[in-house]
Amino acid sequence: MADTRSQPAVRKGQGSTKISRDQFKQRWRERFYNPIFDGEGETLDRLEELAWKAYEEGKRSPRTIKAGAGFANPEFKLPVEWLDARQRIKDAAALHDRSDGPSRILLICASPRSDETCPGEMSKTFRLVRHAQQTLEAAPGLDVDLLDLSQLTSEQGRTIFPCKACVSTAMPLCHWPCSCYPNHALGQVNDWMNDIYPRWVHAHGVMIVTPVHWYQAPSVLKLMMDRLVCADGGNPDPTTTDGKKPEKAKALELSGWDYPKHLRNRAFSIVVHGDTVGAETVRRALHDWLSDMALVPAGAAAVVDRYIGYYEPYAVSHDALDRDAALMTEVENAAHTLVEAVGRLRAGGQPAGVGLRAPRPK
DSSP states (O other): OOOOSOOOOOOOOSOOOOOOHHHHHHHHHGGGOSGGGGGGHHHHHHHHHHHHHHHHHTOSOSOEEEOOTTSSSTTSEEEHHHHHHHHHHHHHHHHHHOSSSOEEEEEEEOOOOOTTSTTOSOOHHHHHHHHHHHHHHTSTTEEEEEEETTHHHHSTTOBOOOOOOGGGTOGGGSBSSOOSOOBGGGTBOOBTHHHHHHHHHHOSEEEEEEEOBTTBOOHHHHHHHHHGGGGBTOBSOGGGGTTTOHHHHHHHHHTTOOOOBTTTTOEEEEEEEESSSOHHHHHHHHHHHHHHTTOEEOOGGGEEEEESSTTSOGGGHHHHHHHOHHHHHHHHHHHHHHHHHHHHHHTTOOOTTTTOOOSSOO
């Protein structure tokens, strides 16, 4: 139903973040601080001059082609990279929707800690994930896709850029998949989300194992969560908003937007662990987030929050986990419960309430 309010104004006035030529050069050259580059000054100067021209040109997506068939405006030019990400999502959705073939579980390790970077020791989260992985892989007819978010801290060039909150201007301005990145003019490239979106779409079930960081989800997990906002009502056709035109997006939302749930009816499981506080808070927040996106809780045994080495020194926390056989069993049970829930959904079972009209679709 269309909203009868008048077209709202687009608010401006936050100021410019344009940097000077000298600032640009300083920041760009910091990428080559290592003395190994000292003999390539002239080459770096030439490349920096080209990079400055690209920055001044301001093209977020310098390679575009006509959208083509299937879009509201086939003549509108869309980024080649976005079209590629869209196609991978469509391919993943086709695999997900097939009645035959194995069920797929996306298993997410949400700790930034790794023995390949400064902590020098693997996370307890990773150990729990490995235990869940072994349990899942023992189930027949199942594929397990391990997404280890610690790669953001330990792997060269691995990045998830922050959400720009386009949805808060108007839901249709938030494109599915996200079209905010890459932004070549600002050097915001190698964004991991275009690889992550199809992995969520392909999955029949999702299992997140995470620690608590200051009463909250770890930053690596929160980055992915925020960028998944486009899965919850996002616009699959950027030509309807002429790319990123806020005026068009506002008008489109007020004309009657249906807020499509692009990840609907995938089952989920959550395991949250902490050492002193916050496990219950993070478990509830993740449960609410996934439920709001219309994913389906697998069952009570699939949602776990526990403390490892409660108020003991961090230095012996792995030893505390060694002794916690009950937690390992709970992780196994969470994995088994998720597999059962996925089986029911793939066999045609539907969550209670499916088909009811939502009076508040947002």
